[in-house]
Amino acid sequence: MVTEQEIWTLLEQVTDPEVPVLTIIDLGVVRQVEIHDNSCKITITPTYSGCPAMQVIEEDIKATLKDVIPVEVVQTLSPAWTTDWISENGRKKLREYGIAPPENEVDKSVLFAEPPVIACPKCTSKNTRMVSQFGSTACKAQYQCNDCLEPFDYFKCLK
Amino acid sequence: MKELFEYTLRMADDSLILGHRVSEWCGHGPILEEDIALTNIALDLVGQATNLLEYAAVTEGSGRSADDLAFLRFDRDFRNLLLVEQKNGDFAVTLTRQFFFDAFRKPFFEALAQSKDEQLAAIAEKSLKETKYHLKHSSEWMIRLGDGTEESHARVQQAVNDLARFTEELFYMDEVDQKLISEGIAVDLNTIKPIWKAHVDEVFAEANLEMPEIKWPQKGGRQGMHSEHLGYLLAEMQFMQRAYPGMEW
Numbered sequence: 001m002v003t004e005q006e007i008w009t010l011l012e013q014v015t016d017p018e019v020p021v022l023t024i025i026d027l028g029v030v031r032q033v034e035i036h037d038n039s040c041k042i043t044i045t046p047t048y049s050g051c052p053a054m055q056v057i058e059e060d061i062k063a064t065l066k067d068v069i070p071v072e073v074v075q076t077l078s079p080a081w082t083t084d085w086i087s088e089n090g091r092k093k094l095r096e097y098g099i100a101p102p103e104n105e106v107d108k109s110v111l112f113a114e115p116p117v118i119a120c121p122k123c124t125s126k127n128t129r130m131v132s133q134f135g136s137t138a139c140k141a142q143y144q145c146n147d148c149l150e151p152f153d154y155f156k157c158l159k
Numbered sequence: 160m161k162e163l164f165e166y167t168l169r170m171a172d173d174s175l176i177l178g179h180r181v182s183e184w185c186g187h188g189p190i191l192e193e194d195i196a197l198t199n200i201a202l203d204l205v206g207q208a209t210n211l212l213e214y215a216a217v218t219e220g221s222g223r224s225a226d227d228l229a230f231l232r233f234d235r236d237f238r239n240l241l242l243v244e245q246k247n248g249d250f251a252v253t254l255t256r257q258f259f260f261d262a263f264r265k266p267f268f269e270a271l272a273q274s275k276d277e278q279l280a281a282i283a284e285k286s287l288k289e290t291k292y293h294l295k296h297s298s299e300w301m302i303r304l305g306d307g308t309e310e311s312h313a314r315v316q317q318a319v320n321d322l323a324r325f326t327e328e329l330f331y332m333d334e335v336d337q338k339l340i341s342e343g344i345a346v347d348l349n350t351i352k353p354i355w356k357a358h359v360d361e362v363f364a365e366a367n368l369e370m371p372e373i374k375w376p377q378k379g380g381r382q383g384m385h386s387e388h389l390g391y392l393l394a395e396m397q398f399m400q401r402a403y404p405g406m407e408w
Binding site: 051 | 200
């Protein structure tokens, strides 16, 4: 009989389809694993309301646990996902992949506030600028490094 | 419960119709960054609509799914605000429409997050985080355009003049709202209006824009009485399910 801990370990094989360097555990979208009798219920939460990855993640979870245990995947919206749930390991992987991990951000109600200072994931310079607060996916903003000129994604803070 | 279904549907339709409208910019943005920004905002709105329509389907309890509600209703059955179905026009019109709506949606979701209805509160809590980014984006553009060149100022002031008449409907309430307010579920929009107005005034002051006097406020969306634009929007949005009923990816 498989244990909850073993299921958590197996879920570390499931990656985010949009940021494949992160597992769904790194990302913090798996909220709960419960084993009842001979089946398992896994609760996941979307990063953004319209996150198109949720369906793929659900299918990948089922495929990963196919020969292990019958699995039901449910989605929950509350408490709402926050970038604080990205693990330290996940932040490290993001940086190595060329995506700057989320920083604590200033109050978003302030218009034209200075965008957060984000270090370039290539050359680590903090002399960077925000190009757009919306990026290649819902969870990212676009930045460029003024020193090495590398354009890069910033995984924006969501709280 | 009938009122809860109606209330949820109104919110869902606002998100869905505006989301579809904004998605029409995909591939047409004035610059690449804005093309991406607008499609991201559209995605958030359609995502919110999905959550709301799924809940509406549950509260209705008649077996209709979220997809049925989105793709198989006729224009008279849609409950969205007239504001959100207005055509995109130029970039200034799109951003003005978005600004009026975002300035409403942020305080609205803040209040709805305290609802006694757990699912609506959860959807509001989730959506609020996205809406904060939308409001910042649209507010900054109002200032950039309003306080920009002669041309950009003229265009955005014209957009404000044209769309202002749809803003009173944001605060429309009827017996559906009254019943749910008494149960601690719905938001009393009288409490949202001053917050909306304060934000609009603040941004307009900085943008050198003026809110015109609204002589003929337009409403009717909550009863399914729409402008001529909604039918064309639905024709495109619903085409696939109408042409190939039950079709799936």
